[in-house]
Amino acid sequence: MIRFREAGAVALVSLGLFAAPALAADLLPPPPPPPPPAEPAAIGGNWYLRGDFTASDFRNPKDDTLAGTPGAPIVALRLGSTQGYGGGVGYRFNSFLRADVTVDARSRSRFRDFSSRTLFTQGFNQEAGKLDVVTGLFNVYADLGTWWGLTPYIGAGIGFAHKRFHDSWSGTTCLTAFCGDTQPIYAIGAQGFDPRGNHSATTFAWAAMAGLSYEVGAGVSIDASYRYLDIGKARTGFDAFGFNTRIKDIAANEFRIGLRWAFGGPLGSLVPTPTY
Incomplete structure (x- = not known):
């Protein structure tokens, strides 16, 4: 009989030991819920990228020959049309205001001019070269x-223009044996060409x-847009006689077409679009 009582006591103690953790667990507060999965961060908000093709029709520049330089006045200055590509990055501030930084490089534009003291009746000089603009x-x-x-939009920009004048030369062509001189010292036709050095300059634009x-x-x-671009002045290096070509008021009518891509989704989801 005593053994049965001892066995029962052991069983009760064991049951109590197993039940104690369960009661303690019921008394503790529930664990916190797991954190929600992290959402992907926006890449750029209102930032955008752009790429453009540009066709540049240069207006006729003006002569910038220094005062006191000997020689005939330069006339018929021409810069050829050219084209190029560019790109940039921008930011939209609100539904109507945005800004960007752009860089555009163009293929070489061919330059030429003429000069003659005798209105081309006896002979003339010609200057030519190539101009690269970034x-x-x-x-x-x-x-x-x-x-x-x-x-539709309007805009304005300021910055720099890097210009490189290269492959330049000057030459004289005689239509008579006098070619502006009192003695017939030239033969009729081209008299040869004098190369002029290359020159690069960076100016305001x-x-x-x-x-x-x-x-x-x-x-x-x-x-798609139209842009009027003013890039200032440019000049060649010197030839063997110490002369060079100088031009000013270089400007271009540019027609551009390209794409803009907004980071992080359509621009319409970033900024409310006004309706009229």
């Missing part, structure tokens, strides 16, 4: 509203523009 501009734009997905963009979706917009 521009970097900080631009600010005002979007003027959106109609049927089309957004500014631009004014107007354009139209159309958002096609997924943050991509087609952008």
Whole structure:
């Protein structure tokens, strides 16, 4: 009988030991829920990238020959049309204001001019060369509203223009044996060409523009615009006689077409689009 009592006591003690953790667990507060999965961070918010093709129609520059330089006045200055590519990065501040930084490189533009003391009746001089232009501009734009997905805008930019004048030369062509002199010392025709050195310069540049963009979706917009670009002056190096070619008021009418891509999704999801 005593053994049965001892066995029962042992069983009760064992049951109590197993039940104690369960009671303690019931008294503790529940564990906190697991943290929610992290959402992917936005890549760039209102930032955007752009790429453009540019066709540049250079206006006729002016002669910048230094006062006191001997020789006939330079006339018929011409810079040939050219084209190039560029790109940039920008930021949209709100539904109507944005800004970007762009860099554009153009293929070489061919330059030429003429000069003659005798109005081309006896002979003339010709100067020629090639001009490469790279521009970097900080631009600010005002979007003027959106109609049927089309957004017209205006803008302005300031920055720099790097110009390289190269492969330049000058030459004389005689139409008579006198070629402007009192003695017939030249033969009729071209008298040879004198090469002029290369020269590079970086100067201030500014631009004014107007354009139209159309958002096609997924943050991509087609952008077409006109830009007036002023890049200042340029000159060649010197030839063996100490002469060079100097031009000023270099400007271009540029027509551009390209794409803009907004980081992190369509621009419409980032900034409310005004409706009219």
